[in-house]
Structures are given as C-alpha cells and as structure tokens.
Amino acid sequence: MPVLITLIPAKIRPSFERDSIFGINTYLFGAKPSYMKQLLLVILSGIFFSQLTAQEKLNVVFILTDDHRHDAMGFTGRIPWLETPNMDLMAKQGVWVKNATVTTALCSPSRASILTGQYAHTHTVVDNFSPLPKNLRFFPEYLQKAGYQTSFFGKWHMGHQGDQPQKGFHHWESFTGQGVYFNPRLNINGTRTQYKDSAYITDLLTDHAIEWIKKQKKGQPFFTYISHKGVHDEFMPAPRHKGRYADKPIPYPSTINLTAKQGSKIFGDTTQLPLAARAASDPSYNVKDIPSWVWAQRNSWHGVDFMYNGRVWFDEFYRRYCETLLAVDESIGRILQTLKETGQDKNTILVYMGDNGFLMGEHGLIDKRNMYEESQKVPLLVYAPAHIKGGQILDAVIQNIDIAPTVLDIARVEKPSQMQGTSFLPLLKGAKIAWRSKAFYEYYWEYSFPQTPTTFGLRDGRYKFIYYPGVWDVSELYDLETDPEEKKNLWRHPDYQETAMRLRNELWDWLEQTGGMQIPLKRITEKRGDYGMHGLY
Numbered sequence: 282m283p284v285l286i287t288l289i290p291a292k293i294r295p296s297f298e299r300d301s302i303f304g305i306n307t308y309l310f311g312a313k314p315s316y317m318k319q320l321l322l323v324i325l326s327g328i329f330f331s332q333l334t335a336q337e338k339l340n341v342v343f344i345l346t347d348d349h350r351h352d353a354m355g356f357t358g359r360i361p362w363l364e365t366p367n368m369d370l371m372a373k374q375g376v377w378v379k380n381a382t383v384t385t386a387l388c389s390p391s392r393a394s395i396l397t398g399q400y401a402h403t404h405t406v407v408d409n410f411s412p413l414p415k416n417l418r419f420f421p422e423y424l425q426k427a428g429y430q431t432s433f434f435g436k437w438h439m440g441h442q443g444d445q446p447q448k449g450f451h452h453w454e455s456f457t458g459q460g461v462y463f464n465p466r467l468n469i470n471g472t473r474t475q476y477k478d479s480a481y482i483t484d485l486l487t488d489h490a491i492e493w494i495k496k497q498k499k500g501q502p503f504f505t506y507i508s509h510k511g512v513h514d515e516f517m518p519a520p521r522h523k524g525r526y527a528d529k530p531i532p533y534p535s536t537i538n539l540t541a542k543q544g545s546k547i548f549g550d551t552t553q554l555p556l557a558a559r560a561a562s563d564p565s566y567n568v569k570d571i572p573s574w575v576w577a578q579r580n581s582w583h584g585v586d587f588m589y590n591g592r593v594w595f596d597e598f599y600r601r602y603c604e605t606l607l608a609v610d611e612s613i614g615r616i617l618q619t620l621k622e623t624g625q626d627k628n629t630i631l632v633y634m635g636d637n638g639f640l641m642g643e644h645g646l647i648d649k650r651n652m653y654e655e656s657q658k659v660p661l662l663v664y665a666p667a668h669i670k671g672g673q674i675l676d677a678v679i680q681n682i683d684i685a686p687t688v689l690d691i692a693r694v695e696k697p698s699q700m701q702g703t704s705f706l707p708l709l710k711g712a713k714i715a716w717r718s719k720a721f722y723e724y725y726w727e728y729s730f731p732q733t734p735t736t737f738g739l740r741d742g743r744y745k746f747i748y749y750p751g752v753w754d755v756s757e758l759y760d761l762e763t764d765p766e767e768k769k770n771l772w773r774h775p776d777y778q779e780t781a782m783r784l785r786n787e788l789w790d791w792l793e794q795t796g797g798m799q800i801p802l803k804r805i806t807e808k809r810g811d812y813g814m815h816g817l818y
C-alpha cells in the first residue's frame with residue numbers, strides 16, 4: 282500500500298491530532314479531494330529530497346529510551362507543561378514517525394526485536410528473564426562487516442542479568458538488569474567500574490558516548506547504540522530537575538476512574554461518582570465489555586488503586602516520570618551538539634525511539650504489557666536535515682522489527698533473510714512505495730507479573746482487535762478513529778461482526794505464516810512475587 286507523508290511547511294503542529302494517524306487509508310479509498318494534491322506533494326518531495334550520495338556511508342546514532350510513552354513529548358501537547366526542546370527540534374527539523382508501535386510492549390522482547398528484526402515468537406526472548414538464544418544475529422554484527430565502528434552504551438537487559446560484552450559491538454558499556462539511576466557499576470569492555478559521587482546514569486552514558494564519538498576518525502563510518510535506563514521506574518530525575526514539575530496539574534486520562542469500585546481511589550474531581558456509574562448510560566462507553574483482567578488489575582502492582590503494592594502515589598509518580606525524562610532530552614541535545622562540533626552533523630542520522638509505551642492511568646492501569654494505545658505505541662523521531670526533509674509527519678505503520686533493516690539500509694547492507702521487518706528509509710526519503718497497513722502484537726503471560734494475560738492482536742488502520750487465549754474473558758475491538766481512548770469495545774456489536782471475524786482471521790494468518798503457532802514456554806525457577814502469593818510455588 283502506498284504511504285502518505287504529510288509535509289509540515291512552517292512548524293510542527295502545536296497539538297496532538299490523532300485523527301490524521303489513519304489518513305493513509307482514508308485518502309486512498311475515501312476519494313478525498315485533497316488526495317491528488319497530497320500525492321503531488323509526495324512525488325515532488327521525492328524529487329526534492331537530497332538523495333544519499335552514491336557511495337557515502339552515513340553514521341547512525343540510535344538512542345533508545347525505556348518506557349517512554351509516545352505522546353510524552355512537548356510538541357504533542359498531551360502534557361501541556363512538559364518541556365522537551367530537543368525532541369521538539371528533532372520533530373521540527375526531522376521526521377516524527379507518529380504511528381510507530383512495538384510488536385511486544387515489554388523491555389527484553391522489544392529490545393530483542395529491535396536488534397534482530399524479528400517477532401518475539403521467532404527470537405523467543407518472550408519475557409525479561411528468558412536466556413538469549415546463541416543463534417540470534419544482531420544487526421550491528423552486519424554493520425561491523427560493512428566496515429562500521431560500533432558501540433553500545435547502557436541497558437542491555439537480555440539473557441538474565443548479564444552485563445558482559447555482546448557480539449556486534451567494538452566498544453561496550455553496560456550494567457546488569459535494570460541498572461540504577463545513581464552510582465552505577467558499568468562493565469566497560471569486560472572490566473567493571475563502580476561510579477561514585479552521585480553519578481547520574483543518563484548523564485554518565487551520554488558523557489561516555491560523546492567521548493567515543495569524538496574519537497571516531499573522519500571517513501570511518503560509525504554506529505552507536507545509546508540505551509538509556511531512563512525513564513524506567515522507579516523514576517529518579519537528575520538532581521537539577523527534581524521538583525521542576527512539583528506544582529503542575531496532572532492531566533488524568535478520561536478512563537482512569539472507569540473501573541473504580543467501592544473503596545477505589547478516584548482521580549480528578551473526587552466529588553464525582555466513579556466514572557463507571559455515569560458511563561453505564563453513556564453510549565460512548567461500553568463498560569459491560571471491559572475485560573475482567575482490567576477490572577482486577579486496577580487493584581494490583583500495575584493498577585492505580587494499589588500501585589507497587591500501595592507504595593507509590595499516582596500524582597508524584599506522574600511528575601517524577603516527566604522530570605526523569607528531562608535528562609534524556611538533554612542527552613539528545615548534547616549528542617546533536619557533539620555531532621556539530623566534530624563536523625559529523627551532515628553525515629549522521631540520529632534516531633530516537635522508546636522500547637515500549639507506558640500507561641499513566643488509562644483504563645485504571647499503569648505500566649505496559651497490554652495492547653492499549655499507550656502501551657503499544659512508542660516515540661520515534663528521525664533527524665538528518667542534510668539528507669531527509671524536515672518537518673514531516675510519517676503516518677506509515679512502522680514497528681520495532683523495522684529498525685534493524687532500516688539501519689542496515691542506511692549502511693547499504695542488504696537485509697538478511699531472517700529479518701521479518703522492512704526498511705522504512707525509502708519512506709523517510711519521500712519515495713512512494715508499497716507498505717504494510719497492519720501492526721501485529723503478541724505478549725506472553727509472565728510468572729512475575731501475572732496480572733496481564735497472554736495477548737495477541739492486530740491493529741489494521743482504523744480498527745484494533747485484541748484476543749486473550751487461555752483466559753475466560755471478552756475479546757476487544759476498537760474503532761480508533763472515533764474512539765482513540767478505547768472506551769467502547771465493539772466486539773459484541775452486531776454491525777462489527779464481519780470486521781471482528783476478518784481481523785481475527787488475519788491474526789491467525791500472521792501467526793501461521795511466521796511460525797507463531799507454538800507459545801515459547803520458558804522454565805520458571807523463582808517463587809511467586811505477586812501480592813498475596815509471595816514466596817509460594
């Protein structure tokens with residue numbers, strides 16, 4: 282399917298406009314009068330964009346953040362007081378890939394998908410503890426063969442707690458598991474160094490990456506993978522940012538009180554009844570078909586009633602998340618400045634991405650794992666003003682499995698046959714090419730966080746279908762165009778049975794065609810850690 286790139290001539294749009302996400306389908310089949318004008322723009326832009334010169338190998342800086350939700354960037358307007366000037370700059374002078382999703386919204390599976398270009402059921406890193414199969418090939422290995430110098434800085438978090446150097450990187454700096462925000466211990470090329478004096482992880486990783494970039498020789502292409510710990514819980518901002526948003530009002534999502542029961546916490550206007558009581562008579566909600574697991578999870582580690590077993594206050598949690606993000610944004614700015622100072626700014630592509638989304642009260646939940654928009658979608662910005670026309674919003678369905686083929690494409694390396702993603706570099710350059718319309722999703726139930734069931738789903742333009750095998754619960758179908766907050770499950774609605782059937786068939790087709798019909802079980806050795814069952818087998 283051809284893809285539409287929206288050109289933003291003057292500046293990035295001031296607010297988040299979800300209705301344009303699915304412009305592609307509407308323009309193609311809806312015969313909108315603006316279609317020809319848009320098509321002309323795409324063709325002209327393809328001619329206008331500067332092409333990558335024949336033999337030039339561009340450097341790539343890939344910055345990955347942890348749990349950064351897609352709309353927590355200043356320019357989207359979702360959080361009115363959030364300041365991310367460097368992300369805003371990347372969007373204004375680069376490309377905002379507005380429709381980027383992950384195939385599994387969990388740290389390790391998504392990171393493995395980014396590195397291998399494969400779905401979780403193929404690479405089999407299905408949770409945060411699964412060992413890393415030895416036969417996986419990471420895309421930086423191919424970059425090395427193509428003559429690139431490569432480096433890794435930060436959170437690896439695959440293969441159960443290891444910090445050891447991994448294949449594909451000439452220079453390696455990492456830590457075990459989730460790491461810590463202050464005074465980390467880094468494994469630098471096999472030697473461990475304990476940092477002191479309140480060294481802040483985001484700054485430290487940025488310092489080291491800058492040092493490495495400065496050492497790179499002109500004419501020698503390089504790739505660096507900066508993998509921030511920020512903004513994973515439990516959020517700790519840099520001291521200079523602590524308290525920055527202490528007085529800011531929280532923009533609660535409209536669904537935060539939907540599953541509130543007697544004794545639940547009520548957010549926002551506390552004089553109101555739980556939203557569910559009012560929503561029951563409002564046709565824009567379907568309270569009856571909220572999955573049982575969503576009701577139950579509200580009162581759990583990952584729900585707003587009992588966050589982290591009651592240790593965390595939602596408003597403080599929200600503000601700290603935003604404050605922690607500020608150092609990540611500064612990291613982008615410092616990398617951009619370094620590229621300028623070293624004269625590498627014209628021949629480097631900077632990519633910024635999140636490993637999964639993060640719910641902040643939507644559906645009464647926090648965190649990720651599920652297939653709701655805030656969990657599945659991620660921020661993705663691409664910046665290379667010398668090569669890619671700035672100020673674009675790319676609406677195409679891009680997934681984490683596309684990163685590896687895209688970086689290899691930038692390096693002029695042919696995509697290896699085992700990679701299931703596709704390079705979207707042609708789309709960034711304004712080319713009119715066939716492109717997928719579907720984003721597939723899978724999540725496998727975890728022993729450590731048993732509140733979220735195994736989930737399979739499909740996001741196809743306007744509609745999203747979610748299916749939970751192995752539990753007695755409803756499925757879900759949402760019209761994202763009219764119901765972007767996923768409040769009205771249409772799964773039972775008589776007018777949508779054909780859509781539900783089609784999407785479910787396509788979901789099974791995907792699993793059958795990609796070898797996903799067997800759930801990759803992993804042996805469990807630890808005891809239960811969830812509330813009320815702690816220490817049991």
Ligand SMILES: [Ca+2]
Pocket residue numbers: 347348387388636637
């Ligand atoms: Ca994550």
